[in-house]
Amino acid sequence: MASKKEKIYLSTIPEPPEDSRTVVEWIGKGTVGLFSKDDVPDLCCGKCRAVIIRGMPRKKLKGAVLKCKNCGAFNDTRTDIN
Numbered sequence: 001m002a003s004k005k006e007k008i009y010l011s012t013i014p015e016p017p018e019d020s021r022t023v024v025e026w027i028g029k030g031t032v033g034l035f036s037k038d039d040v041p042d043l044c045c046g047k048c049r050a051v052i053i054r055g056m057p058r059k060k061l062k063g064a065v066l067k068c069k070n071c072g073a074f075n076d077t078r079t080d081i082n
């Protein structure tokens with residue numbers, strides 16, 4: 001059902017120094033953070049291409065770094081590789 005949604009592949013960065021950036025890691029079940037049913041593009045890991053967050057508009061993350069639960073890569077929400 002969600003297949004027509006766009007995907008955004010974020011660019012991966014080295015682990016940010018502590019306190020320099022907000023790092024968000026989904027700690028719920030599974031590897032995908034589900035926030036809402038809003039029709040917004042999935043935010044995907046630029047390394048392993050897994051969906052990291054679904055239903056969260058990118059601008060709401062305010063430049064946070066997303067840690068991929070699948071491969072452990074750090075993904076910068078400010079830049080993407082699309």
Ligand SMILES: [Zn+2]
Pocket residue numbers: 045046047048049050068069070071072073
């Ligand atoms: Zn990954």
